Amino acid sequence: xxxxxxxxxxxxxxxxxxxxxxxxxxxxxxxxxxxxxxxxxxxxxxxxxxxxxxxxxxxxxxxxxxxxxxxxxxxxxxxxxxxxxxxxxxxxxxxxxxxxxxxxxxxxxxxxxxxxxxxxxxxxxxxxxxxxxxxxxxxxxxxxxxxxxxxxxxxxxxxxxxxxxxxxxxxxxxx
Numbered sequence: 309x310x311x312x313x314x315x316x317x318x319x320x321x322x323x324x325x326x327x328x329x330x331x332x333x334x335x336x337x338x339x340x341x342x343x344x345x346x347x348x349x350x351x352x353x354x355x356x357x358x359x360x361x362x363x364x365x366x367x368x369x370x371x372x373x374x375x376x377x378x379x380x381x382x383x384x385x386x387x388x389x390x391x392x393x394x395x396x397x398x399x400x401x402x403x404x405x406x407x408x409x410x411x412x413x414x415x416x417x418x419x420x421x422x423x424x425x426x427x428x429x430x431x432x433x434x435x436x437x438x439x440x441x442x443x444x445x446x447x448x449x450x451x452x453x454x455x456x457x458x459x460x461x462x463x464x465x466x467x468x469x470x471x472x473x474x475x476x477x478x479x480x481x482x483x
Contacts, residue, residue, distance in 0.1 A: 309321055309322055310364075316365055316366050316367070316368070317363070317364070317365055318363075318364045318366075319361075319362070319363055319364075320360070320361075320362045320364060320378075321359060321360060321361050321362070322359070322360060323357060323358075323359060324357065324358040324359075324360060324382075325355065325356075325357060326355065326356045326357070326358055326384075326473070327353065327354075327355055328353065328354050328355070328356065328471070328473075329351060329352075329353055330351070330352040330353070330354070330409060330452075331351060331352075351392065352390055352392045352407050352409050353390060354386060354388075354389075354390040354409055355386075355387070355388075356384055356385060356386040356387075357384070357385045357387070358382045358383065358384050358385075358418070359382065359383045359385075360380060360381075360382045360420055361380045361381055361382070361383075362378040362379065362380035362420060362422070363378065363379060363380055364376055364377065364378035364422070365377055365378075366426060372427055372428040372430060372435070373425065373426065373427055373428075374425070374426040374427075374428065375423075375424075375425060375426075376422070376423070376424050376425070376426050376437070376439065377421075377422070377423050378420075378421065378422040378423075379419075379420065379421050379422075380419075380420050381417055381418065381419060381420065382417070382418045382419075382420050382443060383415055383416075383417060384415065384416045384417070384418055384445065384449065384471075385414060385415055386410075386411040386414075386416075386449075386450075389408060389409060389410035389411070390408070390409040390410070391406070391407070391408050391409075392406070392407050393405065393406040393407075403456055403457065404456075404457045405454065405455065405456050405457070406454070406455040407452065407453070407454050407455075408452065408453045408454075409450060409451075409452050410450070410451050410452075411449065411450065411451075412447075412448055412449055412450065412451055412468065413449075416445055416446070416447070416449040417445070417446045418443045418444060418445045418446060418449075418471070419443060419444055419446060420441065420442070420443040421441065421442050421443070422439050422440070422441045422442075422477065423439055423440055424437055424438055424439020424440065424477065425437070425438055425439065426481070427481075428481070429481050429482060429483040431483075434480050434481055434482050434483075435480075435481035435482075435483075436478070436479065436480060436481060437477070437478070437479040437481055438476070438477070438478050438479075439476070439477050440474070440475070440476055440477070441473070441474065441475055441476075441477050442472075442473070442474045443472070443473045443474075444470065444471070444472040444473075445470050445471045445472070447470070448468035448469065448470055449469070449470065449471050450468065450469040450470075450471055451466065451467070451468050451469070452466065452467055452468075452469055453465070453466040454466070
């Protein structure tokens with residue numbers, strides 16, 4: 309939803325569904341025990357919802373085309389934690405792994421920016437928007453824990469992540 313309050317200024321909000329795919333790499337080394345391990349946990353998925361609040365300006369290029377730039381904040385809600393488990397084989401040992409991904413708090417805040425090209429709708433003909441976006445959580449928003457086990461050792465590692473997103477966006481604009 310967008311509200312145009314001046315010719316070239318709008319304020320927008322809505323509801324976004326985000327599907328996040330994480331690949332977790334761990335590197336463990338213990339000189340005392342003579343252990344060294346590096347592996348990748350292939351895919352950990354989580355879903356989140358975002359309510360964006362964006363202020364946008366646009367500069368006319370002529371013939372109904374505009375360059376747009378937007379900035380604002382987003383309120384992110386991750387409804388549940390994620391979990392994956394499995395095993396890997398490095399040619400010598402089989403390692404079982406588990407990975408957990410969860411929210412630090414129910415609601416977190418992120419900074420958001422967009423830059424794009426817009427073709428304004430004309431009568432019954434819809435317009436379009438194509439652009440790039442970037443957002444980053446303010447502070448730690450996600451915790452992660454990995455558990456790696458083989459017949460020789462068990463490694464538990466945990467930490468925090470700051471979620472950053474970037475991508476392309478395409479919209480159909482209706483009047």
